[in-house]
Amino acid sequence: MARIDYRVAPGGRLRGSVEVPGDKSVSHRVVMLGAIAEGTTEAEGFLEGEDALATVAAFRAMGVEIEGPREGCIRVHGVGLHGLRPPEGPLDLGNSGTSMRLLAGLLAAQPFDTVLTGDASLRRRPMRRVTQPLQLMGARIETTPEGTAPLVIRGRRRLAGIHYPMPVASAQVKSALLLAGLYAEGRTCVVEPAPTRDHTERMLAAFGAPVRFGDGTACVEGGARLRGRRVLVPGDLSSAAFLLVGATIAPGSELELRGVGVNPTRTGVLHILRAMGAEIEVLDPREAGGEPVADLRVRHAPLRGIEIPPEWVPLAIDEFPAVFVAAACAEGETVLRGAAELRVKESDRIAAMAEALQGVGIEARPLPDGIVVRGGRIRGGSVWSHGDHRVAMAMAVAALRAEGTVLVRDCAAVATSFPGFAELAARLGLGIETVVR
Ligand code: S3P
Numbered sequence: 001m002a003r004i005d006y007r008v009a010p011g012g013r014l015r016g017s018v019e020v021p022g023d024k025s026v027s028h029r030v031v032m033l034g035a036i037a038e039g040t041t042e043a044e045g046f047l048e049g050e051d052a053l054a055t056v057a058a059f060r061a062m063g064v065e066i067e068g069p070r071e072g073c074i075r076v077h078g079v080g081l082h083g084l085r086p087p088e089g090p091l092d093l094g095n096s097g098t099s100m101r102l103l104a105g106l107l108a109a110q111p112f113d114t115v116l117t118g119d120a121s122l123r124r125r126p127m128r129r130v131t132q133p134l135q136l137m138g139a140r141i142e143t144t145p146e147g148t149a150p151l152v153i154r155g156r157r158r159l160a161g162i163h164y165p166m167p168v169a170s171a172q173v174k175s176a177l178l179l180a181g182l183y184a185e186g187r188t189c190v191v192e193p194a195p196t197r198d199h200t201e202r203m204l205a206a207f208g209a210p211v212r213f214g215d216g217t218a219c220v221e222g223g224a225r226l227r228g229r230r231v232l233v234p235g236d237l238s239s240a241a242f243l244l245v246g247a248t249i250a251p252g253s254e255l256e257l258r259g260v261g262v263n264p265t266r267t268g269v270l271h272i273l274r275a276m277g278a279e280i281e282v283l284d285p286r287e288a289g290g291e292p293v294a295d296l297r298v299r300h301a302p303l304r305g306i307e308i309p310p311e312w313v314p315l316a317i318d319e320f321p322a323v324f325v326a327a328a329c330a331e332g333e334t335v336l337r338g339a340a341e342l343r344v345k346e347s348d349r350i351a352a353m354a355e356a357l358q359g360v361g362i363e364a365r366p367l368p369d370g371i372v373v374r375g376g377r378i379r380g381g382s383v384w385s386h387g388d389h390r391v392a393m394a395m396a397v398a399a400l401r402a403e404g405t406v407l408v409r410d411c412a413a414v415a416t417s418f419p420g421f422a423e424l425a426a427r428l429g430l431g432i433e434t435v436v437r
Contacts, residue, residue, distance in 0.1 A: 002436050006392065006408040006422060008399035009431030010380055013300070014247045016428045017256035020240045022047035022072060022233040024417050025171070026261070026291065028098050029203050030231050031055045032106060032179070034076030035064040035084070037207055037226035043289075045233035045259075046074040050416040051096035058103060061087040078228045081182065086112035090150065093118045095346060095389075095416050098172055100149060101130045102200075105176030108139035109183030110155045117150040121346050121387060127151060130176045133164050137180055137188070161186035161222055168341065169314040171196040171265075174218055181220040182209065189219040194314045197265045199291070203231070206290045232289035234261030238390075239418045240296060241269045241319040246397035246430065247298045248278045249329040253400075254299040255428065262294045268316025272323055276303040276330055303330035305375055310338040317341060321394035324353045327373035328362040329401050336370035346413070347388035356383040356395050360406060380404025389413040393421055396432055 027047040032055065034041030046052065046069045056066055059076075063085035068074040093099040093116060100116050104127070107114045117123065128147040135141065140154035161184045166173055174190045178200055181188025201213040207226040212219045240260045247253035262270075262282060270280055279301040285294040303326055313336075316323065320342055327334035342349040350366045357364040361379035365372040380402040385392035392411040399406035411434075414421050422434045 002412065003410060004412045005435045005437065006396045006411050007433045007435050008396050008406045008408065010399055010402040010404055010406070012400055012429050012431050013250040013252035014243060014255050014400070014428040014430065015253060017258065018424060018428065019258050020235040020243070020260060021049065021418055021420070023236040023261050024049060024051055024238065025098065025197055025199050026233045027052040028055045028102065029199055030074065030233065031059055031066070031076055032102060033203050033207050033226060034078055034228055035059045036081050036106070037078035037228040038080050039078055039228035041076040041078060041228035041231065043074050043231040043233055045072050045235070047233065047236065048072065049419050050094055051099065054092070054094040054096045055099045058091045058093065058099065061091060076228070081225065084110055087114060090115035090117050093122060095119050095122055095413060097122060097125055097346070100127070100151070101172035102175050102179060104130045104141060104151055104153065105134060105179040107153045108134045108137070108141060108157065108180050109159050112155040114153045114155070115150055116153065123149045126344055129168060129170060129173050133162065133173065133177055134180055136162050136164070137184055139180065159184035161188040163189045163191070165191040166193060169194040169196050171200070175200040178204065178211070178218060178220045181222060182224065184222040187219055187221050189217055191217045194311065195265050196314050197263065199263070202290045230289070234288055234291050234293045235259045236417070237261050237266050237269065238318045241322040242393045242397050243425070243428065244269070244273060244278070244280060244296065244298050245322040245326045246400050246425070248273060248301055248303065248326060250400035251300050255297070257296045259293055260296050262292050264292070265315060268312040268314070269319035269323060271312050272308055272316055273326060275306050276326060276334070277301050278303065305330045305332035305334040307335045313339050318390060321349055321353050321390040322397070324357060324364070324371065324373050325394045325398045328357055328375060328378060328398065330375040332375060334373045337367060338369055340369035345388070347386035347391060349388065349391065352386040352388055352391045353394070356391060359383040360398065360402060378402040380406050382407040382409065384409045385411055385413070387413050389417050393418060396425065397430065400430065
């Protein structure tokens, strides 16, 4: 793979009105539920990023006909709960944790064996959090001795529903169990220690599955059929977050982001940025395909450091790289705790962001489960994204407040979640240049 760096000129501001790419979480689920539904599922606004495309390729390899995606339109010809066919080889899910963990649940119930693998980052990530509860349901899944992928999933197992209190707040674990639960005997219930994104539950309901959720427990009955349907994929708030932070920190900025998903299990970043002083308006709230959507208007505002309330952490779990950049531009200290999950994302985001912020002159002190960032002057410099898409984009927008050029190394992974990020950000005013090595 070509190595890509971002060279970002200091200063500038973000102005304009744009749509951000489709929601990654919802895009994965469109393909997965569409594939095991009866009839056709058509989606608009589908994210044509590498992660969602890895899910598309996996289902194609299991005999599902999928047209597109082309300009955000995708059509999945469902094969029904029992229509998947054995793939010819291992399914390579690239960088995508969502693909691997959700598929582990879905494939645990199939009448054939599968092997799930991925890139070096994905093969470092913990998988026992899904394989252990799936084993309680009767699944047989082997991991490496470290509990990582490749996962060898033995099929032909009869699964039974369980009542599972999740030790970590994880939408991927919850979703894997609900997908396995579709095939299990009886009812599968997952109890959450804190609310996490509920896209699987909402989409299961929209596809006609007997699912109950909303009170800290999500349950599904086994054996029900899903019906394919039209889905509108909202813009991804996790992608919008980089632009929200960029516009907030750069004087003279004013941005409108249209059609962004504002599902309340995702809006922690809005709560955090507003508590720091950001001016973000949520305009014209509406529904699209069972998901709340709105236009967001943001303009520059001075920020102050805060202690981030722990209940907001799972609601903002992917947005912390961007939030740390906001903290670097705030008056005083921002303290995050209770976020040890950040250490097992596409990179160790606490270590990677502490290193990157220090690399541009910001005081950032990692904690075992969080970080303390002191606002200050961003000098500029050369930093490494650790191959993590969100670290790369966060450090690129940090240049808006830098005194010198910011070189962000190893940014190819941005294509997993935000294809066209550099072009879009440049159009809005970021002095970003892509350097291919
Ligand atoms: C996701 C859940 C979250 C999130 C990831 C997408 C999903 O992971 O970080 O980017 O689509 O279910 P966890 O479940 O590990 O918190």
